[in-house]
Amino acid sequence: MSRIANSWPSFLGVIFRHVAMIAGAILFALPFFWMVSGSLKTLDEVCKYPIIWIPAKMQWHNYADAWRAAPFTRYLLNSLFITTTIIAGQFFTVVLAAYAFARFQFFGKNFLFMSILAIMMVSLEVRVIPIYMILSAFKWIDTYYALIVPMLTSPFGIFLVRQAFMKVPQDLADAAAIDGCNHLGILRQVMVPLSKPAIVTFMVFNFIHHYNNYFWPLIVTNSDQIRPITVGLARFRVPEDTGIMWHYLMAATTIALIPSLVVFIIGQKYFIRGIATEGLKG
Amino acid sequence: MMVLSQNDYGKRLLPYGMIFPAMFFIIVFGLIPIIDSFATSLVQWNFINAKVFVGLGNYLDLLLSGDFLKVLANTCYFTVLNVPLTMLFALALAMLLNGPVLGKKFFRALFFSPWVIPTVNVAILWMYILEPDYGMLNWFLELLGLGGISWLASTRWALPAIVFISVWKGAGYFCLLYLAGLQNIPRELYEASAMDGANPWRQFLRVTLPMLSPTTLFVLIVSVIDSFSQFDLVAVMTGGGPANRTNLLVYYLYERAFVAFKAGSASAVAMIVLGILMIFTFAQFKLSDKWVHY
Numbered sequence: 001m002s003r004i005a006n007s008w009p010s011f012l013g014v015i016f017r018h019v020a021m022i023a024g025a026i027l028f029a030l031p032f033f034w035m036v037s038g039s040l041k042t043l044d045e046v047c048k049y050p051i052i053w054i055p056a057k058m059q060w061h062n063y064a065d066a067w068r069a070a071p072f073t074r075y076l077l078n079s080l081f082i083t084t085t086i087i088a089g090q091f092f093t094v095v096l097a098a099y100a101f102a103r104f105q106f107f108g109k110n111f112l113f114m115s116i117l118a119i120m121m122v123s124l125e126v127r128v129i130p131i132y133m134i135l136s137a138f139k140w141i142d143t144y145y146a147l148i149v150p151m152l153t154s155p156f157g158i159f160l161v162r163q164a165f166m167k168v169p170q171d172l173a174d175a176a177a178i179d180g181c182n183h184l185g186i187l188r189q190v191m192v193p194l195s196k197p198a199i200v201t202f203m204v205f206n207f208i209h210h211y212n213n214y215f216w217p218l219i220v221t222n223s224d225q226i227r228p229i230t231v232g233l234a235r236f237r238v239p240e241d242t243g244i245m246w247h248y249l250m251a252a253t254t255i256a257l258i259p260s261l262v263v264f265i266i267g268q269k270y271f272i273r274g275i276a277t278e279g280l281k282g
Numbered sequence: 283m284m285v286l287s288q289n290d291y292g293k294r295l296l297p298y299g300m301i302f303p304a305m306f307f308i309i310v311f312g313l314i315p316i317i318d319s320f321a322t323s324l325v326q327w328n329f330i331n332a333k334v335f336v337g338l339g340n341y342l343d344l345l346l347s348g349d350f351l352k353v354l355a356n357t358c359y360f361t362v363l364n365v366p367l368t369m370l371f372a373l374a375l376a377m378l379l380n381g382p383v384l385g386k387k388f389f390r391a392l393f394f395s396p397w398v399i400p401t402v403n404v405a406i407l408w409m410y411i412l413e414p415d416y417g418m419l420n421w422f423l424e425l426l427g428l429g430g431i432s433w434l435a436s437t438r439w440a441l442p443a444i445v446f447i448s449v450w451k452g453a454g455y456f457c458l459l460y461l462a463g464l465q466n467i468p469r470e471l472y473e474a475s476a477m478d479g480a481n482p483w484r485q486f487l488r489v490t491l492p493m494l495s496p497t498t499l500f501v502l503i504v505s506v507i508d509s510f511s512q513f514d515l516v517a518v519m520t521g522g523g524p525a526n527r528t529n530l531l532v533y534y535l536y537e538r539a540f541v542a543f544k545a546g547s548a549s550a551v552a553m554i555v556l557g558i559l560m561i562f563t564f565a566q567f568k569l570s571d572k573w574v575h576y
Contacts, residue, residue, distance in 0.1 A: 014382065021378050021389060027450070028392050034418050035407045049416040093304040100300035112301065119312040123511050123559075125532045126552040129322060129545055130315035133329075153307040183296065212400035214514045215532075219540060230402040234518050237406060246410050253406050257399040264398040268391070 038250035039063065046246045059247065063255065066248035071224045072255070075232035080259065082144060082217075082228055083210045086151045087203050094157035094202070099187050101158065102165035103173070120155035124216065132219060146220035147228070151210065157202045164198035165191050197270045204267030208260050229256045323549035333546075340550035350551070352526055353534040356441060360530060361509040363445045364452075368505050369498070371453040376460035377490075390461075394454035401451065401514035408447045409434070409519055434520050437527045444515050444528055452508065456501050463497035464490070495574040503563055510559055531555050 038046055039062055041055040067073070100106075101113050124131075131150055132141070140146045168191055176186045192199065214230040221227045227235075233256050237249060264271065323340055325333040344350040375393050379386060396404060411418045412433040420430035433443045471489050480488060491498075513532040516522060522529035522537070529537075531551060539548035 017378060017381050017383055020374075021383050024375060024378065025389055025392055028396065028454075030418075031407055031411055031450075032395070034411060038410055047416050049421070051416060051418055051421045093307065096300040097304035100297040104297035104300075106294070106297040109297075112305070115313075116304070116308055119308055119316065122312070122316055122556060123507070125511055125513070125535060126319055126556045127312065127315035128535075129539055129549055129552070130318035131311055132539075133318075134310070134315075150307070150311040153304040155308065158304060183300075208398055212402075214400065214402050214517070215536075218517070219536070230400050233400075233406065234402050237409075237518065246413075249406060250410060253403045257403045260399050261395065264394075265391075 035250050035254055038246055039066075039254050041247050043245065043247055046250075062247050062251045066245075066251040067255065069245075069248055070232060070236045070252070072229065072232060072236075072252060074224060075227055075229040076256070076259075078144075078226060079211055079228040079230070082147045083207055085144075085148050086210050087206055089148070089152040090154050090157055090206060091199075091203070093153040094161055095187065095192060095199070097153075097158045098161035098165050099183070099191060102162045103183075116155045116158060128216075128219065135220065141220055142222045142226055144226060147217055147226070150216075154202070154206060157206065160198050160202050161195060164195035168194050200267055200270040204263055204271050207263045211260050211263075319549050319552050322545055323553045325546045327545040328543045329545050336546065340546045341554070344547065344550055344554070349526060349529075350534070353529045353531055354554075356527065356529055357510060357512075357531045359441065360445055360448075360512065361506060363442070364448050364509045364512075365502065365505045367445065367449045368452050368456055369501055371449055372456035372501070373460050373494075375453060375457040376464055379457070379461055380464045390458075393457055396451045396453075397455040402518055404447065404451050405515050405518035408443075412443060435524055437524050440520055440524060440528045444519065447515060447519075448509075448512065452505065456505065459497055459501055460494065463494045467493045492575045496576055499566065499570050499574050503566055506562055507559055510555055 037054060040058045040060065041052065041062075042057075042059055045052050045055050097116075101109065135141055135146045135150070138145070140149070172190050172194070173186050176190050181189060211228075212230065213228075214234065217228050217231045218234075221231060224232070233252055236252060237244070322333075324335060324337060326336050326339070327333040379390055379393075383389070412420075414420060414430060414432040414435070417433075419433070423430060431439050434440050467490065471493070472485060475485050475489055511532055512530050513536065516528050516530050516533045517536070520528040522533050532555070535548050535551040535555070538544045538551060
């Protein structure tokens, strides 16, 4: 036993590692395969037993049919609009606050910083009823405001970006100041470009979070004009008149997960580095 | 040096101006709602009529109602299964990815993908897999000579099924955190322990696990908070059924507030969730001296 073990990674070890890895990969890939396969079947095939792995004829038109069966274009545009607006808004509030916390000494700084972290650690579920009441007082329920405004800052982002700003050497900021930059100039031309990994990580993270969100839009939307795709998709699940149309549902599900996946793939390089270094502590 | 040479007054106000936009949203949508949630938990209110003060009445009603206790028990059951399984699974995947394997980047992206996509999509996909009459899972079970199960309609299997899906969805994220932790362990520690004759299993127990303990503390706290916030899977897949068996605290809160319109009672549920998580997090930080090595 100990001979083999001591020569780790031994031949057996390498084999074991790869077998375990492939088992893991099957567990993760098979559901996705089943989803795409389902999206290309006929209604008959999708309910066949024993199951059919690959449809006899690929029903590519399922995608177009499913897309037309509900206002999915509208849902998707809503999702993208809401998410990008939130990200843009957060960028400003987060970068400004992070700069102040990283580079200034001011009265109450530590207290305010700790309060921000503590308050927002309290999850949205706990705060949902009062926020709902605030929004309805403004007559904002079932408008984009309800989906966007409560999300316009991010303590996690302030924490993450502040960490990155603190690592930028003071000399660089001083040099920019001597060249005539004011604080906003230093922020824009020195701090933000040098903190790109942290900022991109935070934005990718938040895009995924807000695009994927279901709880909040479910509560504050009532109409298809405003609904994001997560809520639209969940409603599409059970049509009133027919049974569950799994082939359409799988097609719509496949399309709806593409934006998150694309943003993740684009931001992956930064994202993984960002989580590995800073995210761990947040 | 423009700003730096401005008058003192403006200079002192600048940082406050910079944090103002963030503070505004944090106060309006963070601080005030937390205080208001507590206040609302002490009244009876249907969102429209006047609030009636009932003191701790909402809390008493909840604690005396079988439904709430069942939901609390479900949530504890979910957490007790979900947290260790997610951690074990994530650590195992991270150990694999940290070793010499082919196609590492591909596997990493694959394990990570369920966490990236919306939970609603995951829920719908798994409903199709768990479909009792023609689903993929029952087909496999029959292949192994086991009978099919009506997963989501079964009081026995619905919650374990949801736990499994939650583990499947969440493991990739924690795997990444563990991977980062593993890569921060100095190689010399393994070399030194190998010289002392430690086998891989001992190395894992004596080097890897202690060195990963800060990651484990973080993962533990985050995954407990996540478990107590679980909503999407239940809302899409079962609506809390069958017979309330998959009803979890946040879904129960949602039903109280936005289906039954009992704002006071729902706020009391929110406060109980907050209390449980605060006690848990505080206890972990206190206990962490005993098992976390920095």
